Amino acid sequence: MTKRTRNWLLLAPAGAWFLVMLIIPLTVVFIFSFGERAPSGGVVLAFSFEQYSNLPARWAAFKNTMTLAPIGTLLALLIAYPLAYFLAVKVSPKWKIILLVLVIVPFWTSILIRSYAWIFLLGGRGIPALLDMIGIEGVRLINTPFAVLVGIIYGYLPLMVFPIFVSLDKLDKRLLEASSDLGAKSWQTFLQITLPMSIPGIATGCMLVFILLMGEYLIPAMLGGGKVFFVGNALVDLFLQSRNWAYGSAVAVTLVVVMLITVTVYMRLISRLGASREDVSIM
Amino acid sequence: MKLYAVCVYLFLYIPIGIIALFSFNAGRHASQMQGFSVKWYGKTLSNPFVMDALENSLIVAFTSALCASVFGTMAAVALQGIKGPMRTAFDMLIYIAVMIPGIVIGIATLIGLVTVFDQLNPLLALLWPEGFTPPKLRMGMGSLIAAHTMFLMALVVIIVRARLAGMDRSLIEASSDLYATPMATFRQVTLPMIFPAILAGFLLSFTFSFDDFIIAFFVAGSETTLPIYVFSSIRRGVTPEINAIGTMVLGVSLLLLITAQLLLQRGGHKSR
Numbered sequence: 001m002t003k004r005t006r007n008w009l010l011l012a013p014a015g016a017w018f019l020v021m022l023i024i025p026l027t028v029v030f031i032f033s034f035g036e037r038a039p040s041g042g043v044v045l046a047f048s049f050e051q052y053s054n055l056p057a058r059w060a061a062f063k064n065t066m067t068l069a070p071i072g073t074l075l076a077l078l079i080a081y082p083l084a085y086f087l088a089v090k091v092s093p094k095w096k097i098i099l100l101v102l103v104i105v106p107f108w109t110s111i112l113i114r115s116y117a118w119i120f121l122l123g124g125r126g127i128p129a130l131l132d133m134i135g136i137e138g139v140r141l142i143n144t145p146f147a148v149l150v151g152i153i154y155g156y157l158p159l160m161v162f163p164i165f166v167s168l169d170k171l172d173k174r175l176l177e178a179s180s181d182l183g184a185k186s187w188q189t190f191l192q193i194t195l196p197m198s199i200p201g202i203a204t205g206c207m208l209v210f211i212l213l214m215g216e217y218l219i220p221a222m223l224g225g226g227k228v229f230f231v232g233n234a235l236v237d238l239f240l241q242s243r244n245w246a247y248g249s250a251v252a253v254t255l256v257v258v259m260l261i262t263v264t265v266y267m268r269l270i271s272r273l274g275a276s277r278e279d280v281s282i283m
Numbered sequence: 284m285k286l287y288a289v290c291v292y293l294f295l296y297i298p299i300g301i302i303a304l305f306s307f308n309a310g311r312h313a314s315q316m317q318g319f320s321v322k323w324y325g326k327t328l329s330n331p332f333v334m335d336a337l338e339n340s341l342i343v344a345f346t347s348a349l350c351a352s353v354f355g356t357m358a359a360v361a362l363q364g365i366k367g368p369m370r371t372a373f374d375m376l377i378y379i380a381v382m383i384p385g386i387v388i389g390i391a392t393l394i395g396l397v398t399v400f401d402q403l404n405p406l407l408a409l410l411w412p413e414g415f416t417p418p419k420l421r422m423g424m425g426s427l428i429a430a431h432t433m434f435l436m437a438l439v440v441i442i443v444r445a446r447l448a449g450m451d452r453s454l455i456e457a458s459s460d461l462y463a464t465p466m467a468t469f470r471q472v473t474l475p476m477i478f479p480a481i482l483a484g485f486l487l488s489f490t491f492s493f494d495d496f497i498i499a500f501f502v503a504g505s506e507t508t509l510p511i512y513v514f515s516s517i518r519r520g521v522t523p524e525i526n527a528i529g530t531m532v533l534g535v536s537l538l539l540l541i542t543a544q545l546l547l548q549r550g551g552h553k554s555r
Contacts, residue, residue: 003364006465010361011373013354014436018376021433025395026383032394079291086288099288101544106295108487109536110494112510113529116517117298120305157295215384217497222517232386232497239390239501249394252387259384 033249043246051250058251061234062258064220068145068228069213072152073160073206079153080160080205085194087161088168089176100165107158115151115222122147122223143225151219156212160205167201168194203270207263214259231255299533306526323527333528336512340493343424343508347431348488354432355439356481360473362440363447373440380437389501392430396422396502422504430502431492438491439484446480447473479546486543490536 033051035043055062087099106114121127122141131139141147171194179189217232224233231251238248306324310317327333362373380388400420411417450473458468496510503511509532516525 003465007361007365010357011369014358014440015373015376017354017429017433017436018380021392021429022376022380022388024399025388025391026379028395028398029387029391082284082287083291086284090284097548101541102292103295105537105540106299108490108494108540109299109533110496110510110529112494112496112513113302113532114298116513116525116529117302119517120301121298154294154298157291211382212384215386217386218514232384235386235390236500239393245394248390252390256383256387259382 029249029252032246033253035246035249037244037246043249051247052254054247055250055254058231058234061229061231062254064228065214065216065230065232066258068148068152068230069210069216072149072156072213073210075149076153076156076160076209077202077206080157081164081198081202084161084164084168084198084201088165088171089173089194096169100162103161104158107156111155111218112222114155115219118147118151118154118223122150142223143227145224145228147223148220148228151223152213152216155219156209159208159212163204163208164198164201167198167204171197199270199273203266207266210266211259211263214255214262302526303530303533305523306530308523308526310523323523324531327524327527327531330524332507333509333512333524336507336509339424339503339506340509343427343431343499344489344492347428347435347492348485350428350432351435351439351488352481352485355436355484356443356477358436359440359443359447360469362444377437377440380434381441385434385495385497386501388430388434389498392426392498393422393501396426422502423506424503427499427503427506427508430498431488431495434498435488435491438488439481442484442487443477443480446477450476479549483543483546486539486546490539490543494532494536 031045032043034047034049036046036048036050038044083103087096087103091099119142124142126141128139128141131137175193175197176189179193180186184192215232216230217236220228220230220233221236235248235251235255238244238251305316307319307321308316309320309322358373362370400422403420404417407420408417454472454476455468458472459465463471494510495508496514499508499511500514509528513525513528513532516522
């Protein structure tokens with residue numbers, strides 16, 4: 001058996017699996033998005049843009065996703081950064097790994113159970129009841145955009161901390177010492193050395209969180225109570241309740257396209273930012 | 284700074300802690316602690332719906348993690364030795380599998396498989412010998428395992444490849460200089476070195492599959508997995524039973540994660 005044949009045989013199962021379970025299904029979605037709804041609930045194949053021209057009917061879902069996803073990402077970044085900085089720069093190596101694992105572990109546990117915890121906390125007998133006791137009455141937290149944002153931050157904070165930690169951990173600590181030896185104040189050191197050096201980590205973290213948020217369903221479904229809904233919720237409604245496959249496919253294709261465009265533009269911006277930084281450092 | 288870190292850790296762990304605390308609630312109300320008891324665990328474990336969903340979840344998680352580890356490792360090993368369009372194609376597939384939102388994978392699998400099954404079922408009925416009921420392809424455990432395996436394969440390839448890339452090539456060269464066959468080299472040199480990564484990949488895959496809700500929601504047909512059961516009972520109202528299930532699920536995930544973490548670390552140290 002030649003090396004070539006062996007490699008082909010090793011790749012065959014994975015390749016076949018990707019073809020049947022990824023490429024064919026995605027192609028079906030793409031084809032169906034140009035089809036028309038059959039009276040029986042299926043799809044009549046066609047080549048029309050009717051489904052796409054109906055997209056404005058689900059505008060609210062896209063609008064919510066495209067506002068709450070960036071806001072959630074930004075808030076997660078603001079909360080994650082100081083923690084990542086603390087872990088990378090201030091903590092002794094012995095504790096570093098333990099504390100880092102403690103941050104990451106929740107991300108790998110069921111997001112369903114973790115969002116459920118917030119239904120509990122934000123619901124009528126949770127935090128609002130506590131506020132009631134200190135005299136602030138009538139606060140409603142559950143089923144608001146605020147609740148969805150809390151769920152988002154809670155769910156995705158670990159994913160934001162990790163890449164920022166990695167980029168800050170690689171930072172040569174002698175640079176910080178040199179900076180303060182040369183008389184820079186600590187905020188100057190931060191703005192001119194630490195922050196620029198951590199931009200790759202920030203960029204990765206934001207992108208990971210943002211991509212996952214674009215397809216989010218559970219958090220708005222559980223904490224938004226049907227009032228705050230994302231594209232994911234519209235998709236569940238279209239495929240599992242109203243069974244409008246053609247229109248649902250068009251929404252799904254649009255979601256993926258919007259995601260790809262956002263990510264591409266974002267990558268361009270980041271690489272330009274990186275390039276201009278190099279110019280500065282050369283000077 | 285330290286205080287801030289403590290606050291973030293509290294933010295991360297208080298909600299989980301409260302779930303765990305209330306799972307030991309003696310009272311019937313979900314939000315009032317009325318003494319300590321493990322009765323909800325007993326109730327949960329004797330609820331046939333929960334046990335059925337748990338069994339399904341375990342079967343799906345074990346099978347798909349196993350398939351993903353085997354096929355993913357095979358692909359990762361092969362990808363190390365090839366360049367050119369095949370390599371690019373696989374890199375693309377893995378990128379797509381990881382990038383596309385889970386919900387879109389669920390939808391695509393649902394309508395893709397239903398469409399294919401609609402074509403195949405009449406064909407099967409035609410081909411089947413007279414007098415026997417022909418099998419009917421439908422959405423269920425099989426389709427769910429297939430969908431999870433697809434996604435998890437990509438995850439395993441990424442993990443195992445990272446390990447292979449960090450491996451000392453000279454060991455493999457030494458092995459073949461000493462006239463070991465490629466198979467012997469693989470079994471006695473490569474496999475022991477990447478084994479911790481494969482096992483970690485298996486455990487992460489198991490955890491992911493066990494916790495997955497969104498793909499299962501679309502693909503599981505009429506079958507119920509544990510996350511689907513929990514989701515629908517939350518819809519019906521908060522009960523202490525969910526706290527007990529949640530605490531057990533979190534406990535199992537934590538155990539698997541810590542094992543995976545230790546394996547990845549030990550594997551990492553060995554190579555240095």
